[in-house]
Amino acid sequence: MKKLTALTSAVAICAAGMATANDDLQTKMDNPNNWAIQTGDYANTRYSELDQINRDNVGDLQVAWTFSTGVLRGHEGSPLVIGETMYVHTPFPNIVYALDLSNEGKILWKYEPKQDPDVIPVMCCDTVNRGVAYSNGQIYLHQADTTIVALDAKTGAVNWSVKNGDPAIGETNTATVLPVKDKIIVGISGGEFGVRGSVTAYNTADGSQAWRAYSMGPDSDILVDPAATTHLGEPVGENSGTNTWEGDQWKIGGGTTWGWYSYDPDLNLVYYGTGNPSTWNPAQRPGDNRWSMTIMARDADTGMAKWFYQMTPHDEWDYDGINEMILTDQAINGEARKLLTHFDRNGFGYTMDRETGELLVAEKFDPVVNWATHVEMDKSSDQYGRPQVVAQYSTEQNGEDVNSTNICPAALGTKDQQPAAYSPKTELFYVPTNHVCMDYEPFRVSYTAGQPYVGATLAMYPPSDSHGGMGNFIAWDGKKGEIVWSLPEQFSVWSGALATAGDVVFYGTLEGFLKAVDANTGEELYKFKTPSGIIGNVMTYTSGGKQYVGILSGVGGWAGIGLAAGLTNPNDGLGAVGGYAALSDYTALGGQLTVFKLPD
Amino acid sequence: MRVSALVLMSGLALAFAQTAVTEDIDNITAAYSEDGRYFTEDDVPTYNIQEDGTIDWLTYSGFRRYHSECHVCHGPEGEGSTYAPALKNSAIDMDYYDFVDVVTNGRKVVRGGGGDSVMPAFGENANVMCYLDDIYVYLKARGTEAVPRGRPRAKEAKSDVIRADENACLG
Numbered sequence: 001m002k003k004l005t006a007l008t009s010a011v012a013i014c015a016a017g018m019a020t021a022n023d024d025l026q027t028k029m030d031n032p033n034n035w036a037i038q039t040g041d042y043a044n045t046r047y048s049e050l051d052q053i054n055r056d057n058v059g060d061l062q063v064a065w066t067f068s069t070g071v072l073r074g075h076e077g078s079p080l081v082i083g084e085t086m087y088v089h090t091p092f093p094n095i096v097y098a099l100d101l102s103n104e105g106k107i108l109w110k111y112e113p114k115q116d117p118d119v120i121p122v123m124c125c126d127t128v129n130r131g132v133a134y135s136n137g138q139i140y141l142h143q144a145d146t147t148i149v150a151l152d153a154k155t156g157a158v159n160w161s162v163k164n165g166d167p168a169i170g171e172t173n174t175a176t177v178l179p180v181k182d183k184i185i186v187g188i189s190g191g192e193f194g195v196r197g198s199v200t201a202y203n204t205a206d207g208s209q210a211w212r213a214y215s216m217g218p219d220s221d222i223l224v225d226p227a228a229t230t231h232l233g234e235p236v237g238e239n240s241g242t243n244t245w246e247g248d249q250w251k252i253g254g255g256t257t258w259g260w261y262s263y264d265p266d267l268n269l270v271y272y273g274t275g276n277p278s279t280w281n282p283a284q285r286p287g288d289n290r291w292s293m294t295i296m297a298r299d300a301d302t303g304m305a306k307w308f309y310q311m312t313p314h315d316e317w318d319y320d321g322i323n324e325m326i327l328t329d330q331a332i333n334g335e336a337r338k339l340l341t342h343f344d345r346n347g348f349g350y351t352m353d354r355e356t357g358e359l360l361v362a363e364k365f366d367p368v369v370n371w372a373t374h375v376e377m378d379k380s381s382d383q384y385g386r387p388q389v390v391a392q393y394s395t396e397q398n399g400e401d402v403n404s405t406n407i408c409p410a411a412l413g414t415k416d417q418q419p420a421a422y423s424p425k426t427e428l429f430y431v432p433t434n435h436v437c438m439d440y441e442p443f444r445v446s447y448t449a450g451q452p453y454v455g456a457t458l459a460m461y462p463p464s465d466s467h468g469g470m471g472n473f474i475a476w477d478g479k480k481g482e483i484v485w486s487l488p489e490q491f492s493v494w495s496g497a498l499a500t501a502g503d504v505v506f507y508g509t510l511e512g513f514l515k516a517v518d519a520n521t522g523e524e525l526y527k528f529k530t531p532s533g534i535i536g537n538v539m540t541y542t543s544g545g546k547q548y549v550g551i552l553s554g555v556g557g558w559a560g561i562g563l564a565a566g567l568t569n570p571n572d573g574l575g576a577v578g579g580y581a582a583l584s585d586y587t588a589l590g591g592q593l594t595v596f597k598l599p600d
Numbered sequence: 601m602r603v604s605a606l607v608l609m610s611g612l613a614l615a616f617a618q619t620a621v622t623e624d625i626d627n628i629t630a631a632y633s634e635d636g637r638y639f640t641e642d643d644v645p646t647y648n649i650q651e652d653g654t655i656d657w658l659t660y661s662g663f664r665r666y667h668s669e670c671h672v673c674h675g676p677e678g679e680g681s682t683y684a685p686a687l688k689n690s691a692i693d694m695d696y697y698d699f700v701d702v703v704t705n706g707r708k709v710v711r712g713g714g715g716d717s718v719m720p721a722f723g724e725n726a727n728v729m730c731y732l733d734d735i736y737v738y739l740k741a742r743g744t745e746a747v748p749r750g751r752p753r754a755k756e757a758k759s760d761v762i763r764a765d766e767n768a769c770l771g
Binding site for chain 1 (some may be wrong): 664665669671673674679706710715716719720724725728760770771
């Protein structure tokens with residue numbers, strides 16, 4: 001924790017005199033009484049210094065109050081709390097409520113945008129939204145139809161709005177935005193519609209565009225300096241965003257940017273990952289398909305890339321690289337390092353130097369991961385940094401129209417967007433995971449703008465020798481790349497975790513339980529079943545000096561689609577139906593916020 | 601039970617009423633085949649399963665295409681999801697021509713509560729339209745449970761006519 005404070009004060013000094021808008025946000029994030037940003041802080045640690053609720057008393061937790069969002073779809077993300085105001089968002093139609101915490105949650109204002117419902121079916125896998133953002137007196141809502149609206153935080157009045165993409169060609173949004181200084185950083189969805197991914201910075205004053213960086217395309221589009229931008233320590237060279245593609249495929253190349261964003265104020269770098277290359281049929285896009293599946297570090301002011309790391313060159317499994325980048329300051333072999341830790345869909349947990357992009361650790365965070373033996377760590381090897389793909393599980397090598405079986409993890413990844421947490425007290429990462437494998441059969445598809453562009457058939461099921469469940473909640477040592485403890489869960493854990501100074505870690509389950517476990521041992525200390533399955537992220541704040549814990553429930557998202565009817569293993573033989581639990585036997589739709597407290 | 605749940609869930613009541621007159625017509629059993637495709641006596645595409653469990657090519661092809669184009673909303677194997685109705689039931693409840701119409705032109709069902717249900721128009725999507733009968737007969741086979749969940753096993757070979765039609769359709 002000392003390190004974090006030191007970092008913060010250094011930032012304050014650096015930023016002095018710049019009169020930047022993020023002074024306001026930084027101050028509010030530094031105060032643990034707020035939950036001022038979806039990710040808890042710029043570093044995406046989802047760690048709170050609040051400790052009124054702790055390991056010893058969390059068992060006494062009770063429901064303080066609840067709030068129905070009035071919307072049925074999958075509820076991802078979490079509310080924000082700034083002072084005594086809570087901001088609650090919903091999935092499509094993307095309503096925002098401001099609630100007065102000092103007046104029993106009375107609704108101060110409500111904003112409901114008008115959106116063309118035609119955007120609904122263009123959103124692959126439900127109309128989720130991962131929440132609003134705050135800076136400098138404004139609430140930013142990034143709607144499903146890619147409209148970004150800046151609302152006056154006090155009144156809900158619209159200050160400005162801007163359109164980031166076009167749903168008619170499959171461009172949509174599910175993500176939150178990242179406020180940095182006088183800009184917001186904004187991503188885009190649509191990898192299953194042949195959208196070319198990009199990240200755009202808009203000025204918070206008026207919504208004008210500051211810069212845009214595509215994931216693939218000419219150097220001027222992807223904002224690289226061919227001589228200075230590096231990949232694993234080497235300059236990327238000219239045309240790196242087109243020369244690993246055949247023909248014009250990069251124009252519909254995917255690499256969308258729908259995940260989480262982090263920011264290091266000292267280095268002034270924004271970090272995020274890019275998604276799968278389009279289509280899912282690898283035979284239709286020979287080459288490494290740069291820079292899909294890539295961790296990116298970009299200058300927050302200009303968008304210029306400092307370094308890239310492509311985790312899964314030439315994806316053959318839909319292992320989007322969009323999961324969060326968690327920034328920590330830890331010592332490795334006695335040396336203080338600025339680290340970036342990332343739990344990828346592909347099943348590897350990566351620890352990197354976030355200043356240089358050097359790869360330090362790449363280890364499997366679920367033992368069943370089998371599509372690659374390991375990531376090559378020998379810097380002298382021509383395979384350095386590349387996953388060593390197992391031929392049996394290579395949908396490229398097996399070819400079009402061939403069904404590759406028993407690939408682990410499944411396309412939803414060992415972990416999807418549901419964000420992990422990190423406690424500086426334990427130096428452990430707390431990671432919600434999926435424990436699911438798949439069959440994958442690619443075949444030829446044609447591209448039509450605004451239409452699905454998938455090109456593979458998938459079947460998903462738990463690993464044959466699993467504990468019978470489809471998820472685990474694990475504690476991970478990012479320095480060693482080792483699982484410290486692992487809690488089996490019946491369903492994939494699709495909820496973002498929260499770690500606190502009270503030595504408690506919280507997460508939600510798809511059945512609808514909010515669970516609290518001991519940060520050191522994983523021992524379950526408390527659980528409560530909320531009205532619907534949880535795919536939201538746990539947050540905490542204080543009001544009137546008392547600590548509260550809040551969670552959105554409302555089942556849906558990819559979990560609601562993939563798991564609603566239960567999974568079957570097609571390799572179990574004919575008639576092995578309903579072999580695994582069906583989510584629909586446990587929970588039903590319904591958006592609700594549940595807030596917990598200790599007894600008065 | 602399943603049918604009434606579907607009607608409530610997806611607001612299909614209208615379509616259901618329109619097609620109820622077809623109840624006494626056998627919309628399932630294959631009466632004849634042509635070049636590897638199977639039809640009912642009313643010339644509606646349908647599946648065919650041989651005694652040893654071998655399924656026709658179109659049903660197998662429909663399994664693949666369904667899981668490429670449809671399942672990200674409608675869930676695996678036509679089972680439905682928290683987001684969209686179970687198409688294995690729709691393929692039974694709906695008239696073939698209504699089914700084709702909804703896939704081609706789309707449909708909106710306004711329910712409020714953020715639960716508006718919007719089926720997009722796939723009329724210009726060759727990956728769907730060239731395989732519409734394949735998807736339909738697969739879902740019909742799922743609706744009657746003639747084909748269980750999971751990946752179909754033994755299948756008939758793809759006929760030359762089906763192959764030629766596919767190439768012509770994809771262009």
